[in-house]
Amino acid sequence: MDTVRSLQHLHAAYILTWCVQLGYVLYLVRSFVEVKREAEELKK
Amino acid sequence: MNRAAFTFSAIVVAILLSYGLHQALDVAPTEATMGNIQRIFYYHVASFTVAFVMFGTNLLASVIYLVQRNTSSGAAADAMAVSAAELGVIFCSIGLLLGMLWAKPVWGIWWTWDPRLTSTFVLWLIYVSYLMLRRLSDSGQAPTLAAALAIFGFADVPIVYMSIRWWRTQHPQPVIFGEKGSGLDPAMVTALLVNIAAFMCYGILVLWVRYKLERARQQLHEAQALHSLELARAEAR
Numbered sequence: 001m002d003t004v005r006s007l008q009h010l011h012a013a014y015i016l017t018w019c020v021q022l023g024y025v026l027y028l029v030r031s032f033v034e035v036k037r038e039a040e041e042l043k044k
Numbered sequence: 045m046n047r048a049a050f051t052f053s054a055i056v057v058a059i060l061l062s063y064g065l066h067q068a069l070d071v072a073p074t075e076a077t078m079g080n081i082q083r084i085f086y087y088h089v090a091s092f093t094v095a096f097v098m099f100g101t102n103l104l105a106s107v108i109y110l111v112q113r114n115t116s117s118g119a120a121a122d123a124m125a126v127s128a129a130e131l132g133v134i135f136c137s138i139g140l141l142l143g144m145l146w147a148k149p150v151w152g153i154w155w156t157w158d159p160r161l162t163s164t165f166v167l168w169l170i171y172v173s174y175l176m177l178r179r180l181s182d183s184g185q186a187p188t189l190a191a192a193l194a195i196f197g198f199a200d201v202p203i204v205y206m207s208i209r210w211w212r213t214q215h216p217q218p219v220i221f222g223e224k225g226s227g228l229d230p231a232m233v234t235a236l237l238v239n240i241a242a243f244m245c246y247g248i249l250v251l252w253v254r255y256k257l258e259r260a261r262q263q264l265h266e267a268q269a270l271h272s273l274e275l276a277r278a279e280a281r
Contacts, residue, residue, distance in 0.1 A: 006081040006149035013084045013145045
């Protein structure tokens with residue numbers, strides 16, 4: 001059962017999980033920066 | 045949570061996740077029939093566990109919002125509801141994708157419309173529509189409508205959970221809380237529990253960050269509305 005293809009799928013699964021999670025965390029960081037910038041603009 | 049507590053929590057979560065990865069890839073025994081591809085199981089089940097907890101949080105927060113919608117705690121519940129739904133969709137998407145990557149080498153197909161997969165896909169669609177309703181609707185009623193959708197949408201969670209017990213499916217029968225004779229090797233149970241705990245801690249930490257972002261957005265929108273009102277008043281004078 002352990003073909004090269006199935007090992008590739010296993011590695012892809014673990015890499016994909018953390019790519020999606022890190023992408024989401026980066027999106028959150030970017031959104032925080034945007035909200036902060038808009039709040040500062042409003043204060044001016 | 046202050047900055048030091050957040051940094052400490054993030055370090056603990058990173059250690060837990062690394063330990064979970066080590067358990068899943070190095071410690072857990074290789075499954076006899078499927079081989080190493082079965083190791084996807086530890087992330088697949090952990091992702092869906094967190095997704096279900098997030099959808100449960102969304103349900104609870106939606107009910108609180110509907111009860112107290114005109115109070116400040118109602119706004120906080122609304123922020124929690126949208127944050128939990130978003131994280132639930134992220135974890136559910138990962139669970140579905142991992143399932144497909146696991147299915148292809150084992151079943152020979154990426155996807156099949158069996159009751160477990162179909163009900164999970166419907167669950168994913170329900171919460172994606174919830175988020176689209178929140179994102180695209182300009183109506184002030186959007187949070188109320190979304191909260192009602194969340195309450196009906198959660199009804200699919202027990203259907204997803206029970207589907208492999210109620211119907212004959214291509215998806216494997218339950219190995220946890222399953223019938224007599226089903227079960228996992230103790231080393232596999234340890235790897236699974238460590239990964240569920242690690243994913244849960246990570247999910248709660250990110251949920252807290254997402255909640256803070258939503259509260260900041262709510263405060264910004266309130267300040268912008270007040271500012272526009274003051275400008276309109278000044279122009280009228």
